[in-house]
Amino acid sequence: MIVSLRKEADRQEVVRELAARGIAVASVEEDREGGVLLVASPCSVVPSAADIERIPGVRSVALAKSPHPRVSAQGPTVDVAGVRIGGASPVLMAGPCSVESEEQVRACAAALAPLGARFLRGGAFKPRTSPYAFQGVGHPGLRWLREAADAHGMRVVTEVLSENDVPAVAEAADLLQIGSRNMQNFALLRAAGSAGKPVLLKRSMSATVEEWLLAGEYLLAHGASGVVFCERGIRGFDASMRNLLDLSAVALLAHVHRLPVIVDPSHATGRRARVAPKARAGRAAGAAGLMIETHPAPGEARSDGPQAIPLSGMAELVASLRHPFAAPAIVRTEPERRAGGRA
Ligand code: PEP
Ligand code: MN
Numbered sequence: 001m002i003v004s005l006r007k008e009a010d011r012q013e014v015v016r017e018l019a020a021r022g023i024a025v026a027s028v029e030e031d032r033e034g035g036v037l038l039v040a041s042p043c044s045v046v047p048s049a050a051d052i053e054r055i056p057g058v059r060s061v062a063l064a065k066s067p068h069p070r071v072s073a074q075g076p077t078v079d080v081a082g083v084r085i086g087g088a089s090p091v092l093m094a095g096p097c098s099v100e101s102e103e104q105v106r107a108c109a110a111a112l113a114p115l116g117a118r119f120l121r122g123g124a125f126k127p128r129t130s131p132y133a134f135q136g137v138g139h140p141g142l143r144w145l146r147e148a149a150d151a152h153g154m155r156v157v158t159e160v161l162s163e164n165d166v167p168a169v170a171e172a173a174d175l176l177q178i179g180s181r182n183m184q185n186f187a188l189l190r191a192a193g194s195a196g197k198p199v200l201l202k203r204s205m206s207a208t209v210e211e212w213l214l215a216g217e218y219l220l221a222h223g224a225s226g227v228v229f230c231e232r233g234i235r236g237f238d239a240s241m242r243n244l245l246d247l248s249a250v251a252l253l254a255h256v257h258r259l260p261v262i263v264d265p266s267h268a269t270g271r272r273a274r275v276a277p278k279a280r281a282g283r284a285a286g287a288a289g290l291m292i293e294t295h296p297a298p299g300e301a302r303s304d305g306p307q308a309i310p311l312s313g314m315a316e317l318v319a320s321l322r323h324p325f326a327a328p329a330i331v332r333t334e335p336e337r338r339a340g341g342r343a
Helices: 011-020 049-053 069-074 102-115 139-151 163-172 186-193 209-221 247-256 265-269 272-285 311-322 334-339
Strands: 002-005 025-030 036-040 058-062 078-080 083-085 091-095 119-121 155-159 175-178 198-202 226-231 261-263 289-295
Touching (some): 002 011, 011 036, 049 058, 069 209, 069 226, 091 102, 102 119, 102 139, 102 311, 119 139, 119 289, 139 163, 155 163, 163 175, 163 186, 175 186, 209 226, 226 247, 247 261, 247 272, 261 272, 265 272, 265 289, 272 289, 289 311
Parallel strands (some): 091 289, 155 175, 175 198, 198 226, 226 261
Antiparallel strands (some): 002 036, 002 058, 025 036, 078 083
């Protein structure tokens, strides 16, 4: 909101009057004619312009149409190092949950690129619920990802966990990932945005859509070249799923807000057998692409093994996504196949 003052206005008094209406002044600027402009931060209850114009000294008021104007203006596509997310072709991002070794990410890139995956994913820095769980290989993992992706013409998407790591992650990655647990880590959002690159913003498991969009606004306000949203499931009450994939939010972002949104069916379900059906549902809801976890040997994965599609099963999975009326592939690991029964 921009409040323009008359020359004779008592600035302090106007600021007090605005504060009494719940509006905080973020900055005071001069307009072209030497008048004063108060730039006020958006508040959840937007008062009417007429009410503010009654404050003595106020000449005019411009209310922002949206609490997240940069997100609203972004549009449905984001370019990531020459790959268009949100265009006519759906984008596949795939790779391991955690980067574990150079061989592992090389094997993933070599198998995934021929399937049409444009992005190699994998966490070098891992946000883990337990401090005793594998925390990621750190900086060498960034280099392994970059080299493996480059060898196969892929882009890199990887998570940045701390402000300190932003420069290194921004150098290695084409798309910086903000994980679910950090969606409202505002210091990290500011730092990640200021790298000037596109960001994949995963929705917090307990965030409203509005909070998610405002987190995107932080990134754009601090310099991100674009924001791609990622729905990865929210907390539900049913323990039979790791999370609850919010397809309504996907449809809302894609069709109402007209923003690029990716669906992550791996974290949404937690079980590999449910990944393909949820991937299909995500696409049907309007997702611009999918992010799927895979591993050369899921039984040996250092994180999220139960939801990883075996690398050898990715071709079957991708083929089933291409044919809208085919039954989704229920991909199992070898031990699961031998054991039979439900996955
Ligand atoms: C991930 O994609 O590696 C990850 C940790 O996901 P999320 O932040 O959605 O839990
Ligand atoms: Mn994971």
